Amino acid sequence: MTYSKEWINILNLVNDFCSEKKVVWFRGHSHSEFQLHSGLFRKEYDSLETYIHLEALSYRKFLNLGHLHHTERDWNLLYLMQHHGVRTRLLDWSESFTTALFFARSSWRTEQDACFWMLVPTSLNKLTRGKTQLLVPYEGPTYEEYLFSGEGARFSENSIALYPVRNSNRMISQLGVFTMQGNSMLPLDKEYNGFLVQKGDLVKINLPLSVLTDVDNFLLQAGVTDYTMFPDLDGLARQVNRIQGYWPRLTLKMNPSID
Incomplete structure (x- = not known):
């Protein structure tokens, strides 16, 4: 079976975008209507102060109650919080297209379209920080200073692209990177009045249901x-439970030549 023309056109769009841009990050959504909101700002509260209070409380609880499971704190602890499901102001991205495609596919329902986003992170930082460099957090204020310093370091109004320390096997495997949502509470594509979208440095590609089989085959062939x-064991258990697509024949015989 060959790939559909629709899927080939999508791959060409990715190739053209990456050919034009020096640095590209990817993010997959299992529903095309999901917004580019971090977990923290997906909650609906009336004031910014409520979000910041929740953010500080989550950090303290994860730090104090999880001390037997980690030795991290500050930015490195924030990354662990994000990858273990705590609602933070971080939004997951990847340097890998296949990673984004995997997450778009993982919860894709047959009654809806999925999508993925492509971002030029240096263009975002040019808008927010006046510099095209990716932000390396440990070279600046600590995360705790942002949370607890009062009149000291403050989160920016708009998102910033972070290049984190990859302090977990999951981050390494997924080529994980982040944007950190700002205090404007707007989704990334709405920041700066949608300038990144208009400029073509933040692009959304829909994945219609008609390419679902193509996506499955592409991920399978990419391993x-x-x-x-x-x-980890959680990931292995998911793979064992996922009985779909090509499943190689396994034998329990030590010597296959013996019947």
Whole structure:
């Protein structure tokens, strides 16, 4: 079976975008209507102060109650919080297209379209910080200073592209990077009145249901599985439970030549 023309056109769009841009990040959504909101700002509260209070409380609880499971704090702890499901102001991106495609596919329902986004992170930082460099957080104020310093360091109004320390196997496998949402509380594509979208440095590509089989075959041929994305026992269990697509025949015989 060959790839559909629709899927080939999508791959060409990705190739053209990456050919024109020096640095590209990807993010997959299992529903095309999902907004580019971090977990923290997906909650609906009336004031920014409520979000910041929740953010500080989440950090303290994860730090104090999780001390037997980690030795991290500050930015490195924030990355762990994000990858273990805490609602933070970080939004997951990847340097890998296949990673984004995997996450778009992982919860894709047959009654809806999925999508993925492509971002030029240096263009975002040019708008927010006046510099095209990616922000390396440990070279500046600590995360705790942002949370607790009062009149000291303050979160910016708009998102910033971060290049984090990859302090977990999942981040390494997924080539994980982040944008950190600002205090404007707007989704990334709405920031700066949609300038990044208008400029073509933030692009959304829909994945219609008609390419679902193409996506499955593409991920299979690329060797992308639950276990490669989550290289731990949880990821292995997901892969074992996912009985779909090509499943190689396994034998329990020590010597296949003996019947």
